[in-house]
Amino acid sequence: GCDSSLNLTTQKATDAVDDIFRSLRDIARARMHMKQFNSIHNPGSNTHQAASYKPLLKQVVEEICNPDRPDPVDIEHMSSGLTDLLKTGFSMFMKVNRPHPGDHPLLIIFMVGGVTVSEVKMVKDLVATRKPGTQVIVLSSALLTPRSAIELLFATDRLQPDTDI
Numbered sequence: 001g002c003d004s005s006l007n008l009t010t011q012k013a014t015d016a017v018d019d020i021f022r023s024l025r026d027i028a029r030a031r032m033h034m035k036q037f038n039s040i041h042n043p044g045s046n047t048h049q050a051a052s053y054k055p056l057l058k059q060v061v062e063e064i065c066n067p068d069r070p071d072p073v074d075i076e077h078m079s080s081g082l083t084d085l086l087k088t089g090f091s092m093f094m095k096v097n098r099p100h101p102g103d104h105p106l107l108i109i110f111m112v113g114g115v116t117v118s119e120v121k122m123v124k125d126l127v128a129t130r131k132p133g134t135q136v137i138v139l140s141s142a143l144l145t146p147r148s149a150i151e152l153l154f155a156t157d158r159l160q161p162d163t164d165i
């Protein structure tokens with residue numbers, strides 16, 4: 001609501017900063033139900049004082065490529081055929097392991113909202129080092145630039161997509 005720095009008031013600046021932090025809290029709230037992937041911020045500890053940032057996409061790919069293969073907490077296998085449905089049904093009565101996302105030699109990741117070039121490279125490098133031989137396809141609704149990422153976060157209504165074609 002401010003077209004030049006001459007018209008900038010303390011109230012307008014405060015309102016803009018409040019809107020930015022409201023958007024960031026809304027984004028964080030979208031992951032609150034998750035147990036494993038609920039934060040991208042690591043506050044550090046008594047031995048390692050520095051806080052760090054770990055991207056959500058990196059967390060997910062590391063979990064998929066984890067060689068220790070625990071059952072993923074926030075990644076769910078969806079049954080697709082009759083055989084899978086029978087296995088899921090029998091799993092209530094006997095120990096049947098659910099398929100792990102890293103079992104298949106092809107990993108397809110679709111990022112709703114967009115992905116940056118550096119995120120695609122990070123996924124490629126992680127999979128190459130942790131699960132060599134796995135083919136990765138990264139799909140997205142948009143290729144993000146720094147400017148477009150900021151615009152998507154703060155300048156548009158994320159719940160009402162731009163349909164002006």
